[in-house]
Amino acid sequence: MKIIVNGETVISDAPDLAALLVELGKSEAKVATSVNEAFVPKTMRSGHALHDGDRIEIVAPRQGG
Amino acid sequence: MPTFYGTEIESRLMLGTAQYPSPAILAEAFRQSGAGIATVSVRREAGGDQAGQDFWALIQELGVAVLPNTAGCHSVREAITTAQMARELFDTNWIKLEVIGHADTLQPDPFGLVDAAAQLTEDGFEVFPYCTEDLVLCERLIEVGCKVLMPWGAPIGTGLGLNNIYGLRSLRAHFPDIPLVIDAGLGLPSQAAHAIELGYDAVLLNTAVAKAGDPVAMAKGFACAVEAGALAYKADPMEARDMAAPSTPVFGKAFL
Secondary structure (H helix, E strand, C coil), rough: CEEEECCCECCCCCCEEEHHHCCCCCCCCCEEEEEEEEEEEEHCCCCCCCCCCEEEEEEEEECCC | CCEEEEEEECCCCEEEEECCCCCHHHHHHHHHHCCEEEEEEEEEECCCCCCCHHHHHHHHHHHCCCEECCCCCCCCHHHHHHHHHHHHHCCCCCCCCCCCCCCCCEEEEEHHHHHHHHHHHCCEEEEEEEEEHHHHHHHHHCCCCCEEEEEEEEECCCCCCCCCHHHHHHHHCCCCCEEEEEEEECCHHHHHHHHHCCCEEEEEEECCCCCCCCCCHHHCCCCCCHHHHHHHHCCCCCCCCCCCCCCCCCCCCCCC
């Protein structure tokens, strides 16, 4: 399956968002996620199935004004 | 001292965390500023990147309240999703809501701002709206549940100071019980002092400190300025007048 993670194309077989984060080494990181522009809370990542073409955003705390 | 959504903050200075020459200078600038609130953002974290995690550790060491923003969002949906992600990341209902309407001036989109503020308030957020000094816009923001207003002094990053003194003064007069914060556009401590002298509760700045030649000294300068402004406001300043009035008594002057 071809998905877009933070703007970049990724080939993944992760069945859900939680599995994708494990694949990317981010399962323990302080990050928040969205799929197709909708927020997916941490507690809902497991079971949030991913599909071909999904657009996933993974964000972390950053500097801001 | 200002109280935002029931939380009293021991400083009239709110400081951004972007654009500092180094994390160490950021930390020292915060210490010298005495700022009680740090603004932060959420941004993409690349593959093996640990920058976000390192930054979060630094912020926690500062021991200040955290105010996440929705900087760079141009649509209501974008701002709402960003706010939701920020709430989970930073474990706070506070959100500095930015819905940008114009690319050159970074002026808030007043229509999108009210819409987003209403939806976020409904969802349990405590919204700090980055707005203009437009009285009607500010009334609408309060109507949809905002208990703080953050009008710009001037466009973000310009350092132009307070562009519309009349509008800002009018806002203060119309909303005596709403905490008001000047957000954006300040470049010098004197401008911050002026804002507090007008009766504003706090100022929020970033570039003025971070991009100064010596950010730590500038942070201290702003800390002194907001303290001076608060003392002046409390001291009930004299009325300005057009005609000169001698301060030295005329009576008793030698007749020469």
